[in-house]
Amino acid sequence: MKRSPEFSLQCLQFMVMVLSILFTGTEAGRLDIPRLSPTRGTLIENPEIMSSKAVSDDLQTFYYPQTLDHFNYQPQSYATFEQRYVMNFKHWGGANGSAPILAYLGAEAPLDGDLTVIGFLSDNAIRFNALLVYIEHRYYGKSIPFGSREEAFKNASTLGYFNSAQAIADYAEIIMHIKKKLNAFYSPVIVIGGSYGGMLASWLRLKYPHVALGALASSAPILYFDKITPRGAYFSVVTKDFKEASETCYRTIRNSWSVIDKIASQPHGLSILSSKFKTCKPLKSSSELKNELGNMYATAAQYNQPPRYPVTVVCGGIDGANEKQDILSKIFAGVAAYRVNRSCYINQPTNGSETAVGWRWQTCSEMVIPIGIGKNTMFQEQPFDLNSFIEQCMRLYGVPPRPHWVTSYYGGHDIKLILQRFGSNIIFSNGLRDPYSRGGVLENISESIIAIHTVNGSHCLDILPEKESDPEWLVRQRETEVMIIKRWIAQYYADLKAILIKQ
């Protein structure tokens, strides 16, 4: 299989999108989303996630003629587009033995990067004798309706089909298609996803139990909708991560914002800040700097993973600066420690990545994750304002978001009350250092809807490739997940046998 030159990782991108909306929102309420950390940049900041045992030679790419609109019967709904999926048969036990299928559900990015980065599949194929399947999300990568990205992203009329219910139906259809094609009707399917893709995995299990036997939903903040999770939770955790890493670092950051504001308000203030932070272009506003710093802290917290622990890196820079330096020099030392060896450090050019463009629509239609910044964080307060969010989306697309649709269609309120006697076979995994974990499921719901969290884990860490340097708690988390999924599959085979004997 030809590998795309650009790698991506949904788990990373998911958060960056949300943050950018938030931070850029500070500028007089403008929804200035394109200013995003590009994927490449994010990956460079986290180079260790690139490794994997996956062998690309074993991957085969396929295309499925996917229905444009599963829930409508207008003539145009029948249009199809080529949806990409990739399979790896190397370790599969085959249809005769109804050997398992591990299906990774793509999220808000092209699929290419996931093929080597989603270690949970490549590392476990041999343990499960599993067929590996990776499916790309509609409107990303090579799975674009209307013939071209230009057409597909033209306006709300072509973007209207770009939503989670359609995407989950796509996945269900492709999985059924694969099973039929391979004559593997009774092969149990486990769907796996991270972050937004983790939500999709858990929702697919809930909506299509006949398609997936179980789901591993890694770092899926399915409760970060409506007001189920306090809106300030995300930045409370970012703050906590920094405070626990270093009290002085936390205080330095907390005190830095007013200093930035003060300097910015002085004559030539922006040019002083530009020079101090070695920005790539002269700053046009202090928000530009504050957004990027905030984004960096949040990214470091969300992906605060071993062995590097970015929060420790940033705080190492800040705390390691000369005691006599001014506060902004210390902050810059933190930036420089994290973003090593750059020619410039702030407002690097954004490339309007597929993820940026796609996720902007998704958040402006249904994925309204209302993250704000409350009191008592190391950031300046900034409540989420739904009305201005709606206005901004209206201005961008001409249609308003449906902020309650996710909880209407998928639920979320009182999840334990609802699911403790309904549904089964979902693992919600989280790392508590990940600020998104606060919108995740952190308590067991039933005997088979399980919450697994690690105190020191970060965003989607469990589904990344196994490494020699992995701490013991991470090894154990993954082992537990594999053990639980093996139990589901064993139970399924026993049920299948009992039913076939009866027939």
Next chain:
Amino acid sequence: MKRSPEFSLQCLQFMVMVLSILFTGTEAGRLDIPRLSPTRGTLIENPEIMSSKAVSDDLQTFYYPQTLDHFNYQPQSYATFEQRYVMNFKHWGGANGSAPILAYLGAEAPLDGDLTVIGFLSDNAIRFNALLVYIEHRYYGKSIPFGSREEAFKNASTLGYFNSAQAIADYAEIIMHIKKKLNAFYSPVIVIGGSYGGMLASWLRLKYPHVALGALASSAPILYFDKITPRGAYFSVVTKDFKEASETCYRTIRNSWSVIDKIASQPHGLSILSSKFKTCKPLKSSSELKNELGNMYATAAQYNQPPRYPVTVVCGGIDGANEKQDILSKIFAGVAAYRVNRSCYINQPTNGSETAVGWRWQTCSEMVIPIGIGKNTMFQEQPFDLNSFIEQCMRLYGVPPRPHWVTSYYGGHDIKLILQRFGSNIIFSNGLRDPYSRGGVLENISESIIAIHTVNGSHCLDILPEKESDPEWLVRQRETEVMIIKRWIAQYYADLKAILIKQ
């Protein structure tokens, strides 16, 4: 509440639609659906179902501005239409005590008739201290998008939004809206439906467990899709019903078709048949007669309910005819016994009822129920031909059906394997004399996904009003259903209490 002059009952209409497609299909494959037994005619044939204890004065009508397309974000998807629902607060225990809500889900007809005919709600309101809610299905009655029936039914572009997934989302939204409006967030909701509406009830519970605590799905043939149920099952049961009522009657009917064909092929044959059967208009083909007879036998079997037992009535006519009369005179005696005191008996004018027009679209889009007639019935063999069915729908609407969508979205294959450890709180009730029961769930799936059937029951009998004359097995069936639902609700209240205490 103003009562509509015309009454209808989904449970009745559901079958008539399917049969008409089938029988008219004999004519050189034409899909000549408008030739249907009108609702009124069907009701006249079953006058006993009209009674009810419901007091219409307690009914209040409301309209909800419903979203046209829940699964799409094109500008036109945001259009709304007024969806009708009706509530009866008389026996409700109120929001403070989280008293239950019984919600009837309308099917392929205007809601008006259901308000008095769905006894399960009116009879049980007092037993549950329940709020009664009746919701009309989109594209029927007063719940018409696009401002008028004419616009809404113009072509596939306006009909495209007319499908079960959208309808179920409508119901979910209205139920959530009602709970919010009444501050009854923790009131448990039981959804109830019959036939197609029963499918919707079971599917709503499966897809929206956060909206409905449980479902009573009466005579819901959710397995009569794809090839899960043998295609000939329906007419095998019709045949069995007649054979068990009277072996001679069964033989007379079985032998009558070739006699009709033979006479029809003779000079003036059609006029002989027209006169023999006192047709309303001269017959244009023998199929016209055979369709109507077949439809009548099937209707009699499906609604073979006490105290009248239509199959016994028909066979009483046939068997009671003079032994020396010719076979077609005996058949006519059966018709005359069933359709008493008519001025004419065959090819009565059809009125293109809402149900006829609406269900024709629904079967031609997603509700492809592949009923055919196999060998060894009392009918002439007539296999279901999917290809010609698709062609006919294409000709009518310009878009093809999606015959596998129902099982893709809702499942159905290996239902016990899939649901024995997933989902809860559904009653599938059936009467085994109902030919549709063969496409229903007849075995318990789990401890709380329960199949209840009665050997002598007919289509939707359990949700019709209680009557003094009800046989003991019917009384017991209804008592069992009420007891099970009470158990769900008690369990729910216990769960709710435990969770609230913990908080």
